[in-house]
Structures are given as structure tokens and as C-alpha cells.
Amino acid sequence: MQNYPTKTNLILHFLSGSKRYFALSMLFAGLVSLLDMVNPKIISYTVDSVIGTKPAELPGVVERLIANVGGAGALRVHPIWIASAVLAIGVLAALCRYVFRTMNTRGAETFVRKMRDDLFSHIMYLPYTWHSENSTGDIIQRCTSDVNTIKRFISEQLVQLFRTVIMIVLALIFMGRIHFRVMLGSALMIPVIVIYSLIFHVKIGTAFEKVDVEEGVLSSIVQENLTGVRVVRAFGREVYERGRFEKQNTYYTSFWIRLMTITSMYWSVADILTGLQILFIMLFGSVACIHGTLTVGGFIAMTSYNMMLIWPVRQLGRVISEMSKAGISIERLRYIMNSAIETDQDDVGEPPLDRDIEFENVTFAYANASSPVLRNVSLTIPAGSTFGILGGTGSGKSTLMYLLDRLYNLGPDGGRITIGGADISDIKKDYLRRNIGMVLQEPFLFSRTLSENIGITKSEKNMDEIRRAAKIASIDDAIESFTSGYDTFVGERGVTLSGGQKQRTAIAQMLVSKPPIMIFDDSLSAVDAETDMKIRHAIQESTGSSTVILIAHRITTLMNADHIIVLDKGKIREQGTHEELLAQNGLYRRIYDLQTAGIDDSEAGI
Ligand SMILES: Nc1ncnc2c1ncn2[C@@H]1O[C@H](COP(=O)(O)OP(=O)(O)OP(=O)(O)O)[C@@H](O)[C@H]1O
Ligand SMILES: [Mg+2]
Numbered sequence: 383m384q385n386y387p388t389k390t391n392l393i394l395h396f397l398s399g400s401k402r403y404f405a406l407s408m409l410f411a412g413l414v415s416l417l418d419m420v421n422p423k424i425i426s427y428t429v430d431s432v433i434g435t436k437p438a439e440l441p442g443v444v445e446r447l448i449a450n451v452g453g454a455g456a457l458r459v460h461p462i463w464i465a466s467a468v469l470a471i472g473v474l475a476a477l478c479r480y481v482f483r484t485m486n487t488r489g490a491e492t493f494v495r496k497m498r499d500d501l502f503s504h505i506m507y508l509p510y511t512w513h514s515e516n517s518t519g520d521i522i523q524r525c526t527s528d529v530n531t532i533k534r535f536i537s538e539q540l541v542q543l544f545r546t547v548i549m550i551v552l553a554l555i556f557m558g559r560i561h562f563r564v565m566l567g568s569a570l571m572i573p574v575i576v577i578y579s580l581i582f583h584v585k586i587g588t589a590f591e592k593v594d595v596e597e598g599v600l601s602s603i604v605q606e607n608l609t610g611v612r613v614v615r616a617f618g619r620e621v622y623e624r625g626r627f628e629k630q631n632t633y634y635t636s637f638w639i640r641l642m643t644i645t646s647m648y649w650s651v652a653d654i655l656t657g658l659q660i661l662f663i664m665l666f667g668s669v670a671c672i673h674g675t676l677t678v679g680g681f682i683a684m685t686s687y688n689m690m691l692i693w694p695v696r697q698l699g700r701v702i703s704e705m706s707k708a709g710i711s712i713e714r715l716r717y718i719m720n721s722a723i724e725t726d727q728d729d730v731g732e733p734p735l736d737r738d739i740e741f742e743n744v745t746f747a748y749a750n751a752s753s754p755v756l757r758n759v760s761l762t763i764p765a766g767s768t769f770g771i772l773g774g775t776g777s778g779k780s781t782l783m784y785l786l787d788r789l790y791n792l793g794p795d796g797g798r799i800t801i802g803g804a805d806i807s808d809i810k811k812d813y814l815r816r817n818i819g820m821v822l823q824e825p826f827l828f829s830r831t832l833s834e835n836i837g838i839t840k841s842e843k844n845m846d847e848i849r850r851a852a853k854i855a856s857i858d859d860a861i862e863s864f865t866s867g868y869d870t871f872v873g874e875r876g877v878t879l880s881g882g883q884k885q886r887t888a889i890a891q892m893l894v895s896k897p898p899i900m901i902f903d904d905s906l907s908a909v910d911a912e913t914d915m916k917i918r919h920a921i922q923e924s925t926g927s928s929t930v931i932l933i934a935h936r937i938t939t940l941m942n943a944d945h946i947i948v949l950d951k952g953k954i955r956e957q958g959t960h961e962e963l964l965a966q967n968g969l970y971r972r973i974y975d976l977q978t979a980g981i982d983d984s985e986a987g988i
Contacts, residue, residue: 386719389712393536396497403489404536408544410482415548417475419556421468422686426560428464429679432457436677490537497529501715507723510789511749519602524718528711535708539701546694546701553687560680567666568688571659572695578655579699582648587703589641596634603627656692663688730810735817736898736927737802739763739786744797746785755781756952758797763945765802768922768930770940772970773949779933780823782949783901787818801899819897821905823933825888829873832861835887836868839895851893854920856913857886881908889917893924901931906939914939937974946970 386392397404431438431454440448448454457463505521550572557565607614607623614623667684670676676684741761747754755778763769773779784790786799788811799806806814827835836848848868852858860883864870870877872887879887885908892900902921906914918939921930932940940946941960948956948963948970956968963970 384719386716389709389716392712392716392719393532396493396500396532397536399496400489400492403485403492404541407482407485407489407541410478410485411541411545412548413478414475414482415545415552417471417478418549418690419552419687420471422683423556424464424468424471425686426677426679426683428457429682430677431679432461432464434677434679436679486537486541490533493536494529494533497532497715498525501525501529501718504719504721504723508718508721509724510784512721515749521718523598524714528714531711532708532715535704535711539704539708542697543701546698549694550691553691557684557687560684561667561670561676564663564666564670564676564684567662568659568684568691571655571662572691575652575655575659575695576698579648579652579696580702581699582644582652583699583703584706586641586644586648587707589637589644593634593637593641596630596637600627600630600634603630652696656696659692660685660688724811726810726812727808730808731804732810732813733802733804734898735801735809735814736929737765739765739899739929740800740803741782742797742800744782744785744792744799746781746790746792746796748790754952756785759949759952759954760797761947761954761957763929763931765929766927767944768925768932768942770943770946771931771933771949772935772937772940772946772973773933774935777949778952779949780903783820783903783931783933786899786901787815787820817897818899818901819892819895820901821885821888821892821903823903823905823907825884825905827872827879827884827887829871831866831869831871832864832887833868835872836890837894838891847894848890851890852887854893854917854924855886855890856909856917856920857883857890860886882910882913885909886917889921893921896926897928899929899931900925901933903933904935905933907935911936911938918942937970937977 384395386395427438427440430436438445438454448457451457451463502525505525554565554569557568603623603626607627614620663685667676667681671678671681739762741759744756744759745754746756755776759778759782771779771782781790785792786806788806791807792798801809828838833843833845833848836851837843840847845868849858852861852868861868861870864877872879885905889902889905892902906917909917914936915938922942932943934940937960944959946957946960946963947954948968950969956963956966956970958966964974
């Protein structure tokens with residue numbers, strides 16, 4: 383796996399593919415700055431040598447060009463030529479600016495696309511444990527807001543920094559060539575303004591971060607209330623929630639006001655400092671003019687260059703302070719990109735999985751828990767049989783299945799799980815999971831159509847297969863009752879399925895893929911006893927040679943299984959067939975009596 387030891391490594395990785403665009407954009411940014419330097423030169427020449435009579439100090443090429451058209455005298459007769467030169471430079475600069483901007487935009491978009499693609503595919507392959515340890519909201523924030531901060535920094539601020547430095551260097555060189563000491567007067571103020579804006583931008587940055595955090599809190603209140611709108615209504619919590627929102631909103635506003643106050647102060651003082659810089663140029667420039675060391679044209683050019691400097695110099699402080707923000711964002715992405723993705727060992731295989739499943743002395747504790755949830759569990763699930771797991775809430779039923787699917791891995795002393803004698807850690811993960819179908823306890827459906835959801839494991843949609851599976855799972859009637867039938871959209875902008883309908887859709891999903899191992903984790907808990915029975919019978923007829931694992935709280939759901947275990951606090955308490963367990967007169971019997979008390983046989987589904 384690739385590892386990124388430093389922030390620069392990661393940035394360079396993301397930059398592959400967009401580097402050439404940024405290189406071109408910087409080249410053209412440099413050209414723009416250079417062309418911007420020409421106009422003040424033309425003005426100073428016009429004032430001194432065309433309007434005035436002073437001999438000009440121009441580069442050889444330019445001097446020869448002017449001599450060819452008849453010298454300063456000819457320009458006096460045809461001032462349009464000077465105007466045309468200004469226009470030509472302007473057009474050229476505009477062209478360069480256009481190339482600079484398009485290259486920069488292309489670079490930025492290519493860069494940000496690579497960032498998103500890489501992050502998404504990396505996150506897709508991160509282990510389930512990583513996902514359960516990291517909050518979804520935070521991951522999304524990293525992939526959107528942090529990605530944008532970095533994009534802005536690379537495409538705007540870094541280029542800006544480059545342009546600013548070029549601009550300052552060029553302007554100072556041009557000024558220095560006209561009058562060195564007056565140039566120093568302007569240069570003197572640059573560090574003062576940069577340091578001043580740097581200090582302020584750090585302050586602004588801190589205030590901005592607070593605004594950002596409070597904005598996050600405010601939007602999570604909104605998000606929570608929109609998602610949980612039913613709870614808010616049902617419990618009459620509107621007034622309370624409005625109060626909570628208003629309080630946070632006031633708090634958030636106060637931070638904005640504080641931020642704006644700091645910003646206004648910054649701009650006002652910065653204006654004074656800039657004014658001082660202009661004052662220095664005026665003062666030193668006019669003194670030099672009076673002493674005859676600077677021409678009037680030179681003086682005008684000096685003030686133009688100085689004006690060009692003011693904005694970039696102010697920006698320098700901002701760019702530097704933004705750099706620290708981008709640094710934090712890169713670090714947050716580095717955390718994701720450096721998290722180890724799921725990999726297989728070198729010698730993994732793809733053995734047939736329609737074989738006996740064996741748990742041998744399985745002991746397992748979650749990373750953040752102090753005591754194990756499974757203790758010394760040993761069991762055999764014969765191939766092609768139906769195996770029932772009964773147990774109270776939190777007894778470890780789902781955990782057993784997560785371990786079989788390798789969503790969590792057993793520790794070195796945690797025993798082992800084998801299928802047909804092969805340790806599951808020697809089986810290719812992808813292959814293992816493709817062959818174990820799991821109807822999760824809380825099924826998740828994508829915001830797609832019902833037919834797409836049911837046929838999700840198949841690359842090609844086969845409506846007959848989907849309908850057949852839906853019929854077995856007893857969801858066909860409900861689907862047909864929707865106006866769009868199988869094309870009904872599920873999710874936020876579509877229909878909301880009931881808990882039982884969701885479970886049955888998930889069952890149909892599994893029946894379409896027909897894996898050799900099928901797990902139903904409490905999959906019939908949200909359907910009534912009669913439907914439960916109907917589905918069970920239909921499933922039994924259609925599972926064929928698959929090994930079926932049924933997890934349930936309700937005995938009727940799994941009483942027909944070939945073998946049943948009773949799990950209690952992570953340990954197997956009893957096992958056998960339904961009849962054997964009843965005869966044992968233990969926990970199973972007690973649960974059975976409780977569940978059937980007062981219910982006649984037909985209602986209990988027997
Ligand atoms: N990711 C996790 N991190 C820490 N503890 C967990 C995690 N998942 C489950 N647990 C704990 O492990 C125990 C067993 O959970 P499990 O989901 O296996 O129970 P279950 O038998 O499926 O219960 P239920 O019938 O309610 O679904 C519980 O005490 C639960 O709190
Ligand atoms: Mg469970």
C-alpha cells in the first residue's frame with residue numbers, strides 16, 4: 383500500500399495529472415506580470431522624450447525599432463503609434479491572462495477530481511472496523527470542505543504567491559533601474575505591510591475557524607431536525623428545537639460580527655500603511671526630481687510601479703496565513719489516505735464454499751470493549767442445512783455472522799472459523815463475501831428503484847428473476863401497489879418503505895444472488911407471524927442446496943431448522959433440534975412457553 387510520510391508527498395501524488403497545467407499557468411502568469419511592467423515605461427518615454435526632449439534610456443531592440451520608424455520626432459508627428467503600442471501590449475497581456483486562467487482552472491479541476499476519486503476509492507476499501515471508528519459526517523466534511531480548501535490554496539493562493547513574488551521582484555527591478563534610492567523608499571514599506579497583514583490574518587484565521595465550527599453546529603441542528611422531523615412533531619418539540627436553533631444562531635452571528643470587526647480594522651490600518659508607502663514615493667521622488675536625478679516621466683513611472691505593488695503586497699500576508707489552513711486540511715486527508723486498506727494475504731485461495739462451516743473455540747472482543755462478546759463458541763453448520771441461532775439482545779448473534787463474513791477479524795488467540803476445512807483468513811475476502819449473502823438486521827436500501835435494489839448483486843437486470851424473488855419474499859404485492867411498480871424510487875425523494883417491507887426487499891435481494899451461504903439476521907422481526915411463516919416456507923423451497931443460517935428472537939421463525947443453538951451472553955447454552963430443546967426443559971423451553979402463552983397454535987404459526 384502507498385504511504386504518504388509527509389504532506390508534500392500527498393500533494394505531489396494528487397498533483398500527478400495536473401502539474402503541466404499549473405506549470406503553464408505559472409509561466410503565463412509570469413508573462414502577464416512582465417507585460418504589465420511595460421506600460422509605465424512607455425508613459426515615461428512619452429513624457430520625457432516625445433513630449434520633452436530628453437534622450438531616453440531604452441533597451442537596444444526598442445531603440446532600434448524607434449529609430450527605424452524615424453525616432454522620437456516621428457512619434458511626435460504620429461502619436462497614434464504610441465497608442466497602438468499600448469494597445470498591442472494590452473491585447474497581448476489579455477491573451478496571456480486568458481491562457482493563464484484557463485490553464486489554472488483546468489489544473490484546479492483535474493487536481494480536485496483526482497483528489498475526490500482517490501479519496502473515494504480509498505475509503506471504499508477501508509475495513510469495516512475503520513468505518514465504525516470514524517464518524518460519517520467527519521469523513522464527508524474531509525472529502526468536501528477540506529478538499530475545497532486545498533483546491534483553493536493550490537489554484538488560487540499558491541499561484542497568487544508566485545505572481546506576487548514575481549510582481550514585487552519585477553517592479554523593484556524596473557524601479558531600481560529608474561532610480562535606486564527612490565525604489566528603496568518603496569521597498570522599505572513592503573516588509574512592514576507584509577508582517578502587519580500576516581499578524582492580522584492569523585487573527586482573522588482564528589476568528590474564522592470559530593465561525594466555521596459554529597456554522598457546523600448550526601447546520602447539524604438543522605440536519606438533525608430535518609431528518610428527525612417525525613420525532614419533533616410527535617413529541618411536540620418544535621418550541622424547544624426553535625429555541626435551540628435561535629440560541630446557536632445568535633452565538634454564530636456574534637462570531638461573524640467579531641470577524642467582520644477585525645477585518646474592518648485590518649483594512650483601515652492597511653490603507654494608512656499603503657498611504658505611507660505612496661507618501662514616501664511622492665516625497666523621495668519629488669526631491670529626486672528637484673535635484674535633477676529623476677525625470678518627470680521617470681517619476682510618473684515610479685508611482686505607477688508603486689501602485690502595482692500595493693495590492694500584491696497586501697495579499698502576501700493573506701496567502702501565507704491561508705497556507706496554515708490548507709496545511710490542516712492536507713493533514714486531515716493524509717489521515718484517510720494513510721489508513722490501511724483491506725488486503726488479502728499472498729496465499730489466499732477460492733475454495734468451494736458449499737461445505738460445512740465450523741467455528742472452533744471462537745472468542746472475540748470488540749476493540750473498544752473491555753470484555754469479550756463471544757466466549758469459546760464451537761459449532762458446526764453442516765453444508766446445505768438450515769441452522770438456527772436463538773438468543774437475547776446483545777448475546778452476540780450478529781457478531782458471529784460478522785466474523786464469518788470477516789467484517790471483523792479474529793485475534794491470534796480467538797480460535798478459528800473454517801469452511802470445508804479452509805480457514806476463512808486463507809480465503810480471498812472478496813470471494814468469501816460474494817458467496818455469503820447476508821440480510822442485515824437493519825437493511826439498507828440505496829436511493830434507486832426497487833428493481834435496481836433487488837437486483838443489486840447482478841450486473842445485468844433480469845426482471846423475471848427479480849419478480850420471482852420478490853414473490854418468494856412476499857413483497858411482490860406491495861410493490862405492484864405502488865404506481866410505478868418495480869420502477870418506484872426508494873429513499874428520500876421516493877417512497878418510504880415500512881420496516882417489514884425493507885426487510886422483505888432485502889430478502890428478495892439475497893434470493894436473486896442465490897449465494898451458497900445465506901444468513902438471515904433477524905430478518906423477519908418486523909413482519910407479522912403469518913407473513914413470517916409464509917416467507918419461511920417459500921424460502922425453504924427456494925434456497926435449494928444453500929446453507930441457511932436463521933437468526934431470530936422468535937422461536938417460530940427458526941423452529942423448523944435442522945439444528946438450533948441458544949446463545950446467551952456470548953456462550954452456547956443449549957443446542958439440538960426444536961423437539962430436543964423442548965425436551966431439555968431449559969432456557970429454550972422457557973422462552974418457548976413465554977412466547978406461546980395465551981396464543982393458540984395457529985396464531986403461533988405451528
Ligand atoms: N462495533 C461494536 N463495538 C463495540 N461493541 C459492539 C459493537 N457491535 C456490537 N457490540 C456489542 O457486542 C454485543 C453483541 O452484539 P450483537 O450485535 O452481536 O448482539 P445480537 O445478539 O445480534 O443482539 P440483537 O438481537 O439485539 O441484534 C452487544 O453488547 C453490543 O453492544
Ligand atoms: Mg443482532
